[in-house]
Amino acid sequence: MSRTGTRLEPEPGDLTPVVGAQTDVAPLGRDTQPPLHERTATEDMDVADWDRVAAMDEFVDLIRAKIRFIVPATIFFLVYYLLLPLLAGFAKDFMDTKIIGDVNVAYLFALSQFFMAWILAAIYLRKASVFDSMAAGILSKLNLKKGRS
Amino acid sequence: MNNTPLLMFVAFIVVTLGITYWAARRSSGTTAFFAANRQITGWQNGWAVAGDYMSAASFLGIAGLIAFNGYDGFMYSVGFLVAYLTVLFIVAEPLRNSGKFTMADVLAYRLKARPVRTMAALSTLIVSTFYMIAQMIGAGQLVGLFLKDEAGKPLVNYETAVVGVGILMIVYVVFGGMLATTWVQIIKAVLLMSGTILLSILVLGYFGFDIGRFLQAITHVTYTDPATKASVTKNFLEPGGIYKGATGGLDLFSLGLALVLGTAGLPHILVRFYTVPSAKVARTSIIWAMALIGLFYILTTFLGWGAATIVGRDAIAKNGGSNMSAPLLAQSLGGDIFFAFISSVAFATILAVVAGLTISASTSFSHDFWTNVVHGGKERSKGQEVMVARIAAFGVGIVAILLAILLKNLNVAFLVGLAFAVAASANLPVIIFSLFWKRFTTTGAVLGIATGLISSLVLITISPSIMTIDPETVTGAARHLIQAQPIFPLANPGIVSIPLGFLGAVVGTLMSREPSSEARFTELEVRANTGLGAEV
Numbered sequence: 237m238s239r240t241g242t243r244l245e246p247e248p249g250d251l252t253p254v255v256g257a258q259t260d261v262a263p264l265g266r267d268t269q270p271p272l273h274e275r276t277a278t279e280d281m282d283v284a285d286w287d288r289v290a291a292m293d294e295f296v297d298l299i300r301a302k303i304r305f306i307v308p309a310t311i312f313f314l315v316y317y318l319l320l321p322l323l324a325g326f327a328k329d330f331m332d333t334k335i336i337g338d339v340n341v342a343y344l345f346a347l348s349q350f351f352m353a354w355i356l357a358a359i360y361l362r363k364a365s366v367f368d369s370m371a372a373g374i375l376s377k378l379n380l381k382k383g384r385s
Numbered sequence: 386m387n388n389t390p391l392l393m394f395v396a397f398i399v400v401t402l403g404i405t406y407w408a409a410r411r412s413s414g415t416t417a418f419f420a421a422n423r424q425i426t427g428w429q430n431g432w433a434v435a436g437d438y439m440s441a442a443s444f445l446g447i448a449g450l451i452a453f454n455g456y457d458g459f460m461y462s463v464g465f466l467v468a469y470l471t472v473l474f475i476v477a478e479p480l481r482n483s484g485k486f487t488m489a490d491v492l493a494y495r496l497k498a499r500p501v502r503t504m505a506a507l508s509t510l511i512v513s514t515f516y517m518i519a520q521m522i523g524a525g526q527l528v529g530l531f532l533k534d535e536a537g538k539p540l541v542n543y544e545t546a547v548v549g550v551g552i553l554m555i556v557y558v559v560f561g562g563m564l565a566t567t568w569v570q571i572i573k574a575v576l577l578m579s580g581t582i583l584l585s586i587l588v589l590g591y592f593g594f595d596i597g598r599f600l601q602a603i604t605h606v607t608y609t610d611p612a613t614k615a616s617v618t619k620n621f622l623e624p625g626g627i628y629k630g631a632t633g634g635l636d637l638f639s640l641g642l643a644l645v646l647g648t649a650g651l652p653h654i655l656v657r658f659y660t661v662p663s664a665k666v667a668r669t670s671i672i673w674a675m676a677l678i679g680l681f682y683i684l685t686t687f688l689g690w691g692a693a694t695i696v697g698r699d700a701i702a703k704n705g706g707s708n709m710s711a712p713l714l715a716q717s718l719g720g721d722i723f724f725a726f727i728s729s730v731a732f733a734t735i736l737a738v739v740a741g742l743t744i745s746a747s748t749s750f751s752h753d754f755w756t757n758v759v760h761g762g763k764e765r766s767k768g769q770e771v772m773v774a775r776i777a778a779f780g781v782g783i784v785a786i787l788l789a790i791l792l793k794n795l796n797v798a799f800l801v802g803l804a805f806a807v808a809a810s811a812n813l814p815v816i817i818f819s820l821f822w823k824r825f826t827t828t829g830a831v832l833g834i835a836t837g838l839i840s841s842l843v844l845i846t847i848s849p850s851i852m853t854i855d856p857e858t859v860t861g862a863a864r865h866l867i868q869a870q871p872i873f874p875l876a877n878p879g880i881v882s883i884p885l886g887f888l889g890a891v892v893g894t895l896m897s898r899e900p901s902s903e904a905r906f907t908e909l910e911v912r913a914n915t916g917l918g919a920e921v
Contacts, residue, residue, distance in 0.1 A: 284917050286908040298914060306474050314645065317467045321460060321641035324624035325634020332623050338600040342456055342624050349463045350679045353470055357675050360473060364668055371915040378917075 284378055294377065298370045305363050309356060316352055320345055389722055390531050391540065393729035397576075398553065401569050401736070405557050408565035416920075418562035418771045419486040419748050423921065425567055425660040431673020434657050436570030437741040438465075438648075438674070439577060439681055440516075441523050441734045442801045447682075448714075449707030451689020453698055455606070455621030457628055458689055460637060462682035464644030469678065471649040471813075473671045478664040479820050479913035480655060485920050487745075488655045488812065489753045492819050495905035497827040499758050504834040506753040508811045509652040511838065512804045513746040514785070516653075517739055519800035521789035523708070524550045524735045530705045531712070531728035547789045554739040555782035558747065559775045563660055566740045573730075573737035578677060580730040584711065585684045587718040588691035603690045608698035621693055636875045640802070643879030647805030650812030653745035664916050688714060739785070747777035795866065799850035799876065803841065806879045810886035811837030818890050820913060823906040825890070828897035833890025840885040844878035847871060 289295055323331055324342060331342035416422055425433065443465065450458030484490030489505035528546035529539035541549070557565050592599040604620040619626075628637040648654060658667040692701060692710035696717050701710050712731065716724035751774035756764060764770050815833045818825040845851060852872065853865040873881075912918050 284911070286911045289911045289915070289917065290907045295911065295915070299910070302914065310470070310474055313467060313470045317463070317645055318638065318641055320463060321637040322634065324457070324460065325628060325637040328623070328625055332620075337597060338604045338622065340622050343459075343622050346456075346459055346463050347683070349467055350683055353467050353675065354679060356470055357473060357672055361668070361672060364665075367914075368665060374915055375917060 289374065289378065292374060292377070294370060294374045298367060298374065301363075301370065302367060305360070309360065313352065313356055317349060320349060389725035390728045393725050394532070394732055397572075397729055397733050397736075400572065401553075401557065401565075404568045404572075405561035405565040408561035408568065412562055412564050415768070415770055417564065418774065419744075419752065420656075420659040421563040421567055423660060423662050425670075427661065427666045427669030428673050429567065429571060430657060430661050430666070430670035432574045432677065433567045433570040433660075434654065434670060434674035435677040435681070436572075436574035436577070436737045437653060437657060438678060439574070439734065440738040440801070441520055441527070441731055443682070443685070444577060444581075444734050445523070445527070445708045445711055445731055446801075447685045448688040448692060448711040449701075449709070450627070451621075451686055452692035452696075452701060452710040453707045454626030455603075455619065455690075455693070456624045457626040457637075459686050460624075460628075460641070461644065462685050464641050465648070466675065466679045466682050468645045468648035469671060469675045471646060472654070473668065473675070475820075476649040476655070476813075476816060477658050477667050477671055480816075481658045481661070481664040481667045482913045482916045482919040483820075483909055484659065486656065486659055486752045487749050488650075488652050488816065489749065489757075492815055492830055493757065494819070494909050495902045496819065496825070496830050496899070498762065500827055501830050502753040502757050504831050505812075505815075506749045506758070508807065508834050508838055509749040509753075510746055512650075512652060512807050512812070513742045513749075513781075514788070515800045515807070516651075516804040517742045517746075517781075517785045518788050518792060519804075520735050520739050520742070521547055521550060521785050522792060522795070524732075524739075525789060525793065527708065527728075527731060527735075530709060531725075531732065543793060544790055547786055550735060550739065551782050551786035551789075553736055554743050555779055557736075557740045558743045558778040558782075562771075563656075563744055566737075566744050567657075567660060569740055570737045573733040574677065576730045576733050578681060580715075580727050581681055581684045581688065583723075584691070584715055584718070584727065585687035587723075588687050588695065588714070591691070591695055591718060599690070599694075602694040606693050606698070608693075611702070621690060632874045635880065636877055639875050639877035639880035642883055643802065643806045643809045643877055646813050646879075646883060647807075647809035650808035650816065651804070652749060652808075652812070653741045656745045656748060657741075659920075662921065664919065691718075743778050743781050743785075746781045747774045750774070750777040750781075794864075799845060799848075802850075802877060803845050806841040806845065806877065806882055807838060809837075809879055810841045810882040811835075814883075814887040814890045818894070820909070822894070823903055824894060826894045826897045826899040826902055828899075829890045829892075829894030832893030833886055836889030837882060837886025841878045841882040844873050844875075844882055848873045848876055848878060850876045 323345065331340065331345070333341045335341060335344060412418060412422065414422075443461075447458055447461050450461065452458075480488070480491055483494050487505070488509065489502045492501045492505055525543040525547040528541055528549075529543060532540040534540055557569055589596075589599065592602065600622075604622055605618055606621045607616060607618045609615070610617050625633070628634065628640075658670070661667050661670055688711045692714040696710070696713050701707060701713055704713055712724055712727045715727035719726075751770050755773045755777075756762065756770050811834045814837060815830045818829065818833070846867075849871040851865060852867040852869050854868050854870065855864050
């Protein structure tokens with residue numbers, strides 16, 4: 237949201253409270269967040285220009301990268317996992333097939349779920365470190381400290 | 386001999402009370418009480434999540450299910466771990482980045498606080514109460530079985546055990562807050578993991594560390610069929626022990642759905658991610674938790690199949706029923722000392738879980754309902770939010786004690802499943818939509834929680850878990866609440882109630898328009914994905 241009026245726009249990253257804002261007192265007891273122009277200077281300090289961040293190419297890339305991993309990975313594990321109760325419930329003969337000695341498909345498929353979960357978690361951990369550095373890149377461009385100081 | 390369990394119980398109580406005293410002296414302030422000052426490290430939180438999650442229902446209940454029914458019991462184990470992928474991929478990091486103390490913080494970020502927090506607090510209290518009553522009733526029945534005098538008579542009766550567990554959980558939470566709760570959970574997880582690993586090694590040792598011999602035994606489990614009184618031999622590696630017949634497969638699918646989607650909506654698990662410094666640490670803690678929880682649930686088969694083959698189903702049924710499978714296995718493999726150890730592990734497990742439930746319920750009551758709904762988001766005086774939470778924890782404890790005593794003779798095995806179904810149907814849809822759907826509105830959230838909550842409650846009430854005609858021979862706690870033909874054929878409502886929860890949220894959203902919610906979506910999206918402005 238852009239500020240209106242004739243006052244000087246602060247430089248990006250400049251945390252100096254805006255002088256001459258319409259009010260710096262947030263009303264008590266409302267059930268929604270106060271509108272931007274009613275924020276106190278302190279409240280403004282840790283709030284970035286969200287729209288500006290959202291419009292950054294790096295941010296768009298970050299969201300795309302996350303979606304590219306999380307959506308297929310989630311669909312995969314849900315399908316893989318839900319196949320287990322489906323097969324156990326509706327394909328009992330197949331599940332009873334013995335593979336190695338007494339060990340049947342049912343047990344191996346159930347056991348494989350644990351390794352599937354661990355492997356997927358490990359892959360996510362590696363992907364997430366890329367997401368972290370992309371997010372760190374965005375934050376450093378903003379010249380802002382993460383969180384309240 | 387019989388003093389050993391008592392001594393170990395007392396030792397655990399003394400250590401945890403010491404921790405509570407230490408935590409009470411260290412922590413003051415709102416963030417300290419609700420979120421342990423967000424100073425819990427990754428591995429600590431991982432162990433604590435595991436300790437919060439692996440309830441007595443898993444340790445005793447699932448081992449018992451596998452011992453009595455074989456493979457189908459293992460289906461629960463699988464779902465309990467895979468569910469953490471939902472937590473890891475979708476919920477935990479955005480939650481940590483955009484919330485403060487509760488699940489509702491994420492919903493209220495861009496929706497109207499009063500209606501959304503009221504509904505979320507209601508759903509949190511319902512999920513926590515169900516879960517807690519199941520644990521408390523279990524505690525009451527089990528402590529009597531663990532602590533016996535020379536003549537084999539229980540040293541403490543049901544009511545004393547329930548009151549004792551209730552008072553302990555109140556003390557941990559009221560005085561020690563989240564910090565004490567965290568350490569009680571960590572110690573419990575260490576005890577539970579070591580007990581389970583030790584017991585599994587003893588099971589393998591019994592079969593001379595020959596997997597082939599163990600499998601041979603598992604595929605030929607002999608027991609007396611309780612209905613026909615005939616001796617039967619079954620392959621416990623084959624599915625179909627619990628879920629059979631026309632609706633069995635559907636029921637199993639429904640259970641799987643509730644397990645894999647429910648964990649990410651369990652309030653007492655979600656609050657744990659506020660205790661760490663950042664979303665990145667929250668992620669590390671889930672990896673720790675997944676390693677521990679996965680190992681534990683794989684080993685539940687060793688306990689269950691071990692009990693089925695070494696102790697035998699008939700002997701377990703005579704000595705306290707399926708919940709006693711793991712402790713009785715310990716007794717036959719490691720003698721009375723090991724029985725005492727496993728009993729105290731079960732006791733620690735119950736205490737750690739009920740403490741986690743108490744703190745999440747009282748946090749939600751105080752932070753969501755008292756401060757944000759009743760008082761419009763401002764503490765009227767400093768420290769009030771914590772004080773209200775302490776009073777709420779006391780209240781929650783008293784209510785849980787009373788309900789557990791009142792419901793003493795009820796068959797409560799379905800309550801944990803119900804908690805997962807409510808979490809998956811009422812909580813998860815609205816969490817997902819508020820994080821990822823720009824158009825989402827307050828009406829959608831309220832309708833989503835309401836339909837998810839009501840449909841799971843109604844469906845379970847008319848399901849075979851509550852409505853079943855028992856033969857005259859079934860008495861006491863085994864009897865079902867309503868003696869009538871079930872209207873809904875499945876024991877697990879998830880397959881219907883989860884889509885209804887999502888549908889309610891979608892319909893409510895499409896019926897309304899909320900520009901303020903859409904305007905704040907960008908802010909939530911940036912914050913959830915970059916950690917910009919996250920609580921520290």
